[in-house]
Amino acid sequence: MSYLKFDKNLLINLDQSLTKEMLRTNQAGAYHCTSITGCNTRKQHGLLVIPVKEMDNRPHVLLSSLDETVIQHGAPFNLGLHRYSGGVYSPNGHKYIREFDCESVPRMTYRVGGVILTKEKIFISHENRFMIRYTLVEAHSPTTLQFRPFLAFRDANALCVANDRLNTECRDVTNGVACCLYDGYPTLYMQFSRKPEWHYEPHWYNGIEYFKDMERGVPYCEDLWVPGYFSIPIRKGETLIFSAGVNEVSPRSMAKTYEMEIASRTCRTSFYNCLKNAAKQFYLKDGDKEYIIASYPWTSVNARETFIALPGTTLAIHHREDFERIFATAADALGRYMDDEECDPRIDGIDLPDVPLWAVWAVQQYAKNYGKDETARRYAGIVGRIIDYIADGGHSNLGVDDNGLVATIGTGNPVSWMNSMLNGRPLIPRTGYLVEFNALWYNALMFAITLTEGMDEYASARERWQQLADRCRQSFIDTFLNDYGYLYDYVNGTYAEPSVRPNMAIAIGLDYSPLDRRQRKSVLDVVTRELLTPKGLRTLSPKSYGYNPFYVGSPEEREKAYFNGPARPWLIGFYADAYIRVFGMSGVSYIDRMLIGFEDEMSQGCIGSLSQLYDGNPPFTGRGAISQAVNVAEVLRTIRTLKKFNI
Numbered sequence: 001m002s003y004l005k006f007d008k009n010l011l012i013n014l015d016q017s018l019t020k021e022m023l024r025t026n027q028a029g030a031y032h033c034t035s036i037t038g039c040n041t042r043k044q045h046g047l048l049v050i051p052v053k054e055m056d057n058r059p060h061v062l063l064s065s066l067d068e069t070v071i072q073h074g075a076p077f078n079l080g081l082h083r084y085s086g087g088v089y090s091p092n093g094h095k096y097i098r099e100f101d102c103e104s105v106p107r108m109t110y111r112v113g114g115v116i117l118t119k120e121k122i123f124i125s126h127e128n129r130f131m132i133r134y135t136l137v138e139a140h141s142p143t144t145l146q147f148r149p150f151l152a153f154r155d156a157n158a159l160c161v162a163n164d165r166l167n168t169e170c171r172d173v174t175n176g177v178a179c180c181l182y183d184g185y186p187t188l189y190m191q192f193s194r195k196p197e198w199h200y201e202p203h204w205y206n207g208i209e210y211f212k213d214m215e216r217g218v219p220y221c222e223d224l225w226v227p228g229y230f231s232i233p234i235r236k237g238e239t240l241i242f243s244a245g246v247n248e249v250s251p252r253s254m255a256k257t258y259e260m261e262i263a264s265r266t267c268r269t270s271f272y273n274c275l276k277n278a279a280k281q282f283y284l285k286d287g288d289k290e291y292i293i294a295s296y297p298w299t300s301v302n303a304r305e306t307f308i309a310l311p312g313t314t315l316a317i318h319h320r321e322d323f324e325r326i327f328a329t330a331a332d333a334l335g336r337y338m339d340d341e342e343c344d345p346r347i348d349g350i351d352l353p354d355v356p357l358w359a360v361w362a363v364q365q366y367a368k369n370y371g372k373d374e375t376a377r378r379y380a381g382i383v384g385r386i387i388d389y390i391a392d393g394g395h396s397n398l399g400v401d402d403n404g405l406v407a408t409i410g411t412g413n414p415v416s417w418m419n420s421m422l423n424g425r426p427l428i429p430r431t432g433y434l435v436e437f438n439a440l441w442y443n444a445l446m447f448a449i450t451l452t453e454g455m456d457e458y459a460s461a462r463e464r465w466q467q468l469a470d471r472c473r474q475s476f477i478d479t480f481l482n483d484y485g486y487l488y489d490y491v492n493g494t495y496a497e498p499s500v501r502p503n504m505a506i507a508i509g510l511d512y513s514p515l516d517r518r519q520r521k522s523v524l525d526v527v528t529r530e531l532l533t534p535k536g537l538r539t540l541s542p543k544s545y546g547y548n549p550f551y552v553g554s555p556e557e558r559e560k561a562y563f564n565g566p567a568r569p570w571l572i573g574f575y576a577d578a579y580i581r582v583f584g585m586s587g588v589s590y591i592d593r594m595l596i597g598f599e600d601e602m603s604q605g606c607i608g609s610l611s612q613l614y615d616g617n618p619p620f621t622g623r624g625a626i627s628q629a630v631n632v633a634e635v636l637r638t639i640r641t642l643k644k645f646n647i
Helices: 211-215 251-263 271-281 303-317 320-340 355-370 372-391 435-451 456-480 503-509 517-530 555-561 569-594 596-603 629-643
Strands: 005-007 021-025 031-035 046-052 058-072 075-078 082-084 088-090 097-101 107-112 115-123 129-138 143-155 170-173 176-179 188-192 197-209 221-234 239-245 283-286 289-292 490-492 536-538
Touching: 021 115, 021 271, 031 115, 046 239, 058 107, 058 115, 058 129, 058 188, 058 239, 115 251, 129 251, 143 188, 143 239, 170 197, 176 221, 188 221, 188 251, 239 251, 271 303, 271 596, 271 629, 289 303, 289 320, 303 320, 303 355, 303 629, 320 355, 320 372, 355 372, 355 435, 372 435, 372 456, 435 456, 435 503, 503 517, 503 569, 517 569, 536 569, 569 596, 569 629
Parallel strands: none
Antiparallel strands: 005 097, 021 031, 031 046, 046 058, 058 075, 058 143, 082 088, 082 197, 097 107, 107 115, 115 129, 129 239, 143 221, 170 176, 176 188, 188 239, 197 221, 283 289
16 A cells, blocks of 8 residues: 555545645756645646746746647547636546555545546656656557647746737747747747647637635736647557656656666655655755755745755754755855855855854764764864854844853844844844753854864863863853743843744754753753644744744735744654753653654655644644655654664
8 A cells, every 4th residue: 555645535635635746856956746636726827838048047937837638539638637716626527536655755546437547656766757668557548638738837936927028939949849838938949749739729718726825815827828738649558648847858758767867766654764854855956066955836045944954854854965965055055155245146144143053063064973083084174263253243133142142133134044024124123042942052063162172273262162062051041940940032232022932942943952951851841731733833832922822814814824823843853852852762752753743744745745834733734835845854863763673
């Protein structure tokens, strides 16, 4: 039995099947994403969505969908599915689906009378090319397949409106046609492994709705261009491959390319393999540089999330070289910012004050996997440079005070990961001494001291770092630890923020915490009691003022809820680290049981991945981005930690 298989009963129930989405990427910025029925439910969905360099590398939907029609005895059976104005679904092709399996590649099985047809989708690695393989498993009479391409040629975050400015020309290419609707876009080549008959019948399909966007309170209706349809006869046992890409290919190479891609896939036969597969989907290779995309379907590269996600998406799945390449790209951008305050055009947020601290944390995870000596050889330089950069006041918004703590200003613009904004102002104005900033600072100092031990060139620096760490440790306890046994979220002058938030979990989960074991346990008890859910840690305790657990409604309503209740899976990594440090072996089985809540999500939301956030109250529904790098990464890192205990 397949780990990820859905039967007819679920698939024909649109209330259930349309909430389940699948995502495939080519590790070069392009992706394919839709619901498991093939019905697009958000504007970012599409068969071929690619970054266009001439348009700031933003993702653009070229091919929205491809409707297949089975012709038998002159009768058409359309396998497509779209939602039109008024909530009308047509042509209702989902009623022919018998099974969906995505263990290796997404595979749909249709039954139309005596016809059994399978459809398998695959993205070609590092190439803007998407392929579909059709196999006619059973047929008792002559069968013809028709294919109607729905074209968009628009920004993935915009919508298309019927117009007369498009280029309606479709020119012939080998076994297909090529189209380019608007100037500035690459040409889309649609080809088959066998020569089809092309019927040019241009037509606008108006009023296609995306109900996920409707739920989010954003524009949700568009028009799509269908230039015509392909027609190909097919016999029982035959296969047919469709290719959509930005370059023409030889039809003879399609079958070989398809098989090579299948052979390189990690089959999603377990919880771990699902997450491993999902982790690799976030890789982005561009020339000699490699990045981590923060989430899908919003495809930005973010500095903070790069460093947080890096250990889990690489080291936890034994991809050491990818860690080194991605870190090199991000460290180069960070170095240029430290030198000249130059912001990287590709990596957002390199100027944020906690980014250098997360970079050191990432190196620390490398050391735990490959040893102190190897890590020192590779990364002692960048670690020492970051520590001195902060200590010497190099960052314009992160200064070291006389008490050893680091301070930042976050009233005008948000500086931490809790960065929600409304009317141009931070909704959570964390400023002054932030609890996780200072915990990361102490951890970075102690790690740098340990990493450079025995290296004569760092002898004087280590003495300075130790003095800073000693001051920081005591000041941290005096500043953040309150009489109720937990940590203030931030302290600004005489004001101490009492809201119970998960940033304190980072402070107790780090290898070098300013708190002793007893203090860690006290904080851990509060986190467990008020923040822990089966989907991670709540961003605010239900007992704190302003708790809003449901990320729903208008954009304004969702922004207000963003960090005021919904749970974040990535925080489970620090919670697990803290729990095991406090309770030792007795805590290992508890953390293992905690992961069951994440395994349940493998067949929900984005199949085989984890959503950006989950409602803070039952049933803990997934919201936001359908696949988030830091979430996948930290659950993988936790699994790797448990494996060290033979769990």
